Amino acid sequence: MSNPVAIAAVSEMKPGRYPDKSGFDLYLDVVRQFLAEWSVKPSDIQGLLACPSGMAEGGSNDIFVHEQLYEELGIHPLFADTMNAGGSTYGLMVQRAALAIKQGVADSVLCLGAGKFPKVGTGGAELMARMVSHEIYEFPYGTFIPAIYAQVASRHMFEYGTTPEQFAEVAVSSREWALKNPDAVMYDSEPLTVATVRGSRPIATPFHLFDCSIPVEGGAAVLVTSELVAKRFSNQPAYLLGMGEYHSHRNIHQAPSLTNVGCRYAGQQAYQRTGLTPSDIDFAEIYDAFSVNPLVFMEDLGLCEKGKGGEFFESGASRPGGDFPVNTYGGLLSYGHTGDASGMSMIVEGARQIMGLAGERQLNKADVGIVHSYGGMMSEHSTLILGRQA
Amino acid sequence: MDENSQSSASIPAKPQPKITPWAGPLWQGCAEGKLRLPYCNQCEACFYYPRLWCPQCFNQGLSWQDVSGKGKVYSFSVIHQSPLPSYQEDLPYVLAVIELTEGPRMMTNIINCEVDAVSVDMPVEVTFEARGDMKIPQFQPTI
Incomplete structure (x- = not known):
């Protein structure tokens, strides 16, 4: 792309339970850690995007959070907003930031997220079911987020013969990566097996407990800049080579298809804009609230044949040492799902792999990576392609 | 019900x-x-x-x-754990998306059958369930 844009710096707080902190407290922790890690000056932040962190409190007391944040920082940005697109919020933030930078509105945009996760057992799951299903035409049927995603899994099983064991393989792979990531909530745990996943508590067929991501709290910062600014932060920024987005529905029964989801169209745009093809991609970081998601998205991103996602994960290719690493930080399944901020984690990891900052889990070949996130009930999709060369 | x-x-x-x-x-x-x-x-x-x-x-x-009120199960899940107090008595219950013969899809429960009997592509037909002073569409296996 002309006027290269890059992720110049990333920072993510360790996911965990922070019961005494509000969403905004977490935001302040994220910003403090980011400023300290990257020696950022006020003039380095010309734009600021943030997301409400109020999901756990049952509302959006944070709907103007960008104002609070730029005032706390003491900056007067040229470009700022609070936006929300669920898990795809941060992928879309990076895209909005890139457009602003290419347009010359700002040279740098700080994308921020902090998240608290509603406690599932204390009315949180009902609150979230109301948030993600149609009040009139879905919620009265006893909707529940895992059961909504399970519709995607059941349909995939019907159309392609995918098995519950193949979904479990996704969780097994993510756990292997988490065991290499000291920040992952499951870092100190045991490896998973397909039998352990299938033997865990049934939630909504075909999902058992370990097919579901782990609710935690956290947050992250991603600084998107022009190439010139990026070089001041890093000798190897993560260049944004391509991007695409697609919004197909809000409520799952309105999805045009459950097996060809918006990911496909977001991915196609990202490839078209780069001239790259799936064979150019070295690794993938894919939003995985449930085990089914990476399996379907690998197909929709053209990284394996349609219907062969199950075989791909069964082959072990996605695991450490495999031919095509997926979710190298442990995924939301084993790193942790930080609620409002969850869509940050795969962007931070994708950038770290490109920048060579991934520690023990650094891939040998990480020249080009793809980062896919979605929001809502597979409603909105963001695909980013990151690379070492502009 | x-x-x-x-x-x-x-x-x-x-x-x-x-x-x-x-x-x-x-x-x-x-x-x-x-x-x-x-x-x-x-x-x-x-x-x-x-x-x-x-x-x-x-x-x-x-x-x-x-x-017609007739269609097929497009997809479904058997819910073993629900956050809804009003659905606790029904566990396990089926949440499904059905596709009507005329095309549109609807969210529904599949009722009046064992949960293990439900499968994708299974023919279903509408039935109606009372909710307070109104009725809502629900689906059951085609008799």
């Missing part, structure tokens, strides 16, 4: 849908035991759920049509 029963006072009633002004005929149809959907006179097709315009062509000249 006995949602209207007052015998189990501790179990909260299942959610009752709010009736929007432009969806009246749908709920009136349910009360009469008919699945009545909005119909676009320009596209000559039904859609679901009721809207102020046709989501295919934006035409606002809409009418209503009684449809």
Whole structure:
């Protein structure tokens, strides 16, 4: 792309339970850690995007959070907003930031997220079911987020013969990566097996407990800049080579298809804009609230044949040492799902792999990576392609 | 189903849908035991759920049509754990998306059968379940 844009710096707080902190407290922790890690000056932040962190409190007391944040920082940005697109919020933030930078509105945009996760057992799951299903035409049927995603899994099983064991393989792979990531909530745990996943508590067929991501709290910062600014932060920024987005529905029964989801169209745009093809991609970081998601998205991103996602994960290719690493930080399944901020984690990891900052889990070949996130009930999709060369 | 029963006072009633002004005929149809959907006179097709315009062509000249109430399970899940207090008694229950013969998809429960009997592509037909003073569409295996 002309006027290269890059992720110049990333920072993510360790996911965990922070019961005494509000969403905004977490935001302040994220910003403090980011400023300290990257020696950022006020003039380095010309734009600021943030997301409400109020999901756990049952509302959006944070709907103007960008104002609070730029005032706390003491900056007067040229470009700022609070936006929300669920898990795809941060992928879309990076895209909005890139457009602003290419347009010359700002040279740098700080994308921020902090998240608290509603406690599932204390009315949180009902609150979230109301948030993600149609009040009139879905919620009265006893909707529940895992059961909504399970519709995607059941349909995939019907159309392609995918098995519950193949979904479990996704969780097994993510756990292997988490065991290499000291920040992952499951870092100190045991490896998973397909039998352990299938033997865990049934939630909504075909999902058992370990097919579901782990609710935690956290947050992250991603600084998107022009190439010139990026070089001041890093000798190897993560260049944004391509991007695409697609919004197909809000409520799952309105999805045009459950097996060809918006990911496909977001991915196609990202490839078209780069001239790259799936064979150019070295690794993938894919939003995985449930085990089914990476399996379907690998197909929709053209990284394996349609219907062969199950075989791909069964082959072990996605695991450490495999031919095509997926979710190298442990995924939301084993790193942790930080609620409002969850869509940050795969962007931070994708950038770290490109920048060579991934520690023990650094891939040998990480020249080009793809980062896919979605929001809502597979409603909105963001695909980013990151690379070492502009 | 006995949602209207007052015998189990501790179990909260299942959610009752709010009736929007432009969806009246749908709920009136349910009360009469008919699945009545909005119909676009320009596209000559039904859609679901009721809207102020046709989501295919934006035409606002809409009418209503009684449809067959027959279709197939497009996808489903057997829920073993639900956050909804009013659904605890039903566990395990089936949450499904069905596709009507006429095309539109609807969210529903699959009722009046064992949960293990439900499969994708299974033929289903509409039935109606009382919720307070109204009825909502539900689906059951085609008899």
